[in-house]
Amino acid sequence: MTQVVLRNPVGLPTGLPESGLTPHHQSDAWTQSMQRRALLCVRCQWPITDAAQRIAVAGDHEHTVFNPHGVVFHIGCFGVASGCVGVGEWSGEFSWFRGHVWQIALCGRCQWHLGWFFREQLGAVFVGLILNRLLENKEQQL
Ligand SMILES: [Zn+2]
Secondary structure, three states: OOOHHHHHOOOOOOOOOOOOOOOOOOOOHHHHHHHHHEEEOOOOOOOEEEHHHHHOOOOOOOOOEEEEOOOEEEEEEOOOOOOEEEEEEEEEEOOOOEEEEEEEEEEEOOOOEEEEEEEEEOOOOEEEEEEHEEEEEOOOOO
16 A cells, blocks of 8 residues: 555655654654664665664564565564654554554655554554665664
8 A cells, every 4th residue: 555655645745854744752762772773764864763672573573564566565663763754544454463553654854655653453553664775874883
């Protein structure tokens, strides 16, 4: 269902992320962790998440999935991806994780499609990020 990204479903502004898009779970702790093991958007180098946020979902951190159009994605699961913004409606269609609905996740700076937020019915959220669209910022490792 990734084609909806191209339709710009909520009329995203083309300017800076400050122009109304709110990153998820922004915090000082996140900012500090970004400076240790940041994972960056390949396209614009915006800090997306942190290597320490890697989690296992359904038994694995990494999953190879495909959408109804047969496009394959290799994703990794992260507890928080503060550099992403969610766009569009939550959907239960073709969800890769049982019991979860999903929402498209874009880079908070360049708005490239980086993955999907997943939410359980009771509210727990994680994000599945397309791993070859992330760059590990080795220069900032301690
Ligand atoms: Zn970006």
